[in-house]
Amino acid sequence: MTLVRTLLELPELRLRVRAGSALLGREVSRIYVTELPDPSRYVSANELVLTGLLWWQRPGDAELFVGALAKAGVAALAASGADTGGIPDDVVQACAQHRIPLLEVPADLSFAIITERVVLALAAGRGREPSEARKRLLATADAPLPVLLQQGAEELGAPCWVLSGTGRVVGGTAPDPPPVDWFRPQRDRTVREGYTLLPTGGRFAVPWVLAVKTTETDDLADELAGLVSLARARADQVRRMADRSAAPLIHALANGGAAPFTDRHEPMRVVLARASPSGPELAAELLDELLAGTSSSLGVVGEDVYAVVDADESWPLDWPSASRTALSTVDQFLDASLLIGVGGPATAAGLHGAAQEARYAVEVAARRGDRIGVVAGEDIAVHRLLVAGTPDELRRSVRARVLGPLVDYDAAQGTDLVRTVRVYLECSSSPTAAAKALHVHVNTLRYRITRASELLGLDLTDFTTQVDVYLALQA
Template identity: 30%
Template sequence: MFTLGSLLEDASLGLRLLVPGPPGALDEPLVWVHNTELPDPFPYVREHELVLTNGLWAGQATPAEFVANVRRARAGGIVFGLRAEVRRTPDELVKACEEAGLPLLEISVEVPFTAISHAVAALYTDQRQQTLVGMVRRGDALATAISRGAGASGVLRVLTRDHDLPLVVVDRTGRLLAAAGAELDDEQLLIVAAGLARRPPALELRLRAGLAALYPVGAVGDVDAALVCLRPLSALTSVEREALEQAAKFLSLEVAKQQAVQAIELRFASELLEMVLSGGRRAGEVAERLRAFGVDPTGPLAVCAMAFADEDGPTLHGLAEVVGDFFANEGVPSVVAGGTQDVVAVLTWRQPEGELSRLAERLVQSVDGRFPGRRPVAGLGAIAPHAAELRQPLMQAREACRVLRRSRGGPPVRSFVELGTHRLLLGLVDPGTLRGFSRDLLAPVREHDARRGGDLEQTLRTFLDQDGHWAATAAALHIHVNTLRNRLTKIAELTGRDVSRTEDRVDLFLALSIDAMS
């Protein structure tokens, strides 16, 4: 881009300003020059071009008509070139430009129009060189910030040195990663997260302060975050847009690094849960792993399992990170592991047990705000006195969470002791004995399903979940009541337990409950 003001400053052109146009016209960016002698150049002149003319159209159009046509093309101004036959710019042309509010400049006979073209080309070259130098310099600064661990905040600091822009970096779960000169509340963060979830992602969103431009940040092929400028795209200059695009690429490196670290931490945390469930033979490893996460294995420990109700699929991506952020903000040392069905947190806990429920309720509220439209639930186990006693509380917390997931209402947080009496009784029996009972009772049903491709086990689970109501079970399974009756009869033949008898139904119910707890 160049301006009339920059051309007037070039003494070698010898330009004389005849009509300045409206205020600010001399500083308006122009795209190029256009030499024409057509009486109506409107079809060929681009918007914001500078028209160069010697006035050879004078016999075919009046100055007022020519100026009107140039104005209609939204040109940036006119340069009238004097020639041997015309030693002075026509007064009619000057008057027409004044009335139209169109800048008019005059160039002498001795200076050809090509001199203006060369001057504009030189300005473009200089600007492009400055832009490239700026990009290289900014790239070096961004690379230095990333390599020194300055993170997303360091990237924004580099950007705001050269550009006064309100900026934030938000990931796809609505977490604020960094900010510079701007603030977004939880509602606005969720709007950004929703925009990133679109396919393709939104490039502009309406926030409370108006339109905001989004520059997607991708780590491994997907959009994981966005560099958000709280200004509309139309208000950004080309230089600002280039700087934002460049910064978004460097932020991709930072997001990829964070994801790699989180993936390692989550894998280590998941291995910790496997160590706990495996029993005493790996108790020493459990203690060391807890210490690595800043959790004291010698003191009291609590376990919280979280998931979304009425959803049997994998846990939502990003839930583990949100849970980890919550406990970090609460100042509670924790290990957070994302499973296929739930997210489990092991916490240092030296407060009264009742406070744990209140903390879990705040966790549910926090997750609910980050994932609107879902129903988060949290199950709690008993307090373990030390790491070697974590297995039972872990199983209890997961069982409580599983029950809440399948519930149609009620409180979103429950401890294991608040569940049904049968679960408390099961907790008093040797786990190996319980697993043997469950395995032996359900084995014939599972073998039949595997051999015939049947749905007997699912039918039994649904029947018990529906409290033995035949019509409700048939509707849930999308089958006829007679088909349900035939399936339950087959289960009775295979297991020796008839669902119409209370004691037999209890056996089947306990077998399925033990299986879910294992």
């Protein structure tokens, strides 16, 4: 068993107690690194939480962070004040108030060394002397995923891949990964067709598995799967920190303000995701998964998640259809609906219009009753997009002004001339085609159109008039 005080006895860590000295007998089960202002979704009981305090911006920020740790029942918080000029007083006070042991990390000590030493201490506490291979693997604990997988493959003597529940190959050490169509993440390791599959765990809706091309693995493979989970969490935190810089742009798009960097001329797209009832956390995770490999920035406004994506060669032309396929694959892991709309491409000057297009595309998916839907603005008729961008009051006014006499006549006489006019226009003003669609004689159709023209005071054979009436019908 490894206790908090056990970590204080490791001379190379040089940890110092800043709060909770009476609580050092708590058991530590694992280490978790986070820089999220609210880590409540990711932390769990008995963890040693390690942070560089990048989430701390001003006095008062500590309450949300430390409160989340206390609610989860973490063992202790280890914090480095290298970027904040020391540990802020409100962090110390919050830890004392919420009864969380606070350990100060020396400013010159890297998180990689801390992670390695803590994991080794946890292994020793479980009565296992770490092997040299395990020590070498743990030495890369803080490395990016490709480096981590390469080291793991060398120690295991077999190629390794990480697969996502969406069917994406996240990374690997050989060109031929296992087939993703039989991706079935389990709670425990499984063996299939010469591969060992190990769930990486973590607090994500979309599961990842580590696939090793051998049926003979030991605890080292489990260790690698755990380190992959840590690497995923770190990458997620890096993405969240980077997205902060895009917050002004995202809010401008959502609220109709002017977009920053209006001098930028490269094309961009706006992608909007809405998850119900789970909310923006799930939508952001799925959108980040679907946009892997593109240059994008995410931001949350209310219940919606926006992404601004470079529409260069990294943007797949089949992204909407590929995303629908990926979401249908991951649907089994979700307890929510997810609707995504795509707008653009547009330069910075037209980015707000692209955001409106994406928003309307989501509404189209919602009206279809889709549980999982991806709709691109390019696939929606132009007249529908134009009408969708018109304020409700103006639409009602135009409809009443243009179609009012016809609507009133139908209500008084029990006729259906509005529908007749709609079908006539949708049939390219062909009396024969419209009559066939309405199952009436062509002369009857001509009479109805003539009557409608009289009531409206318009010539329904004139093209410009037809456009005006059709747009009013769509409104």
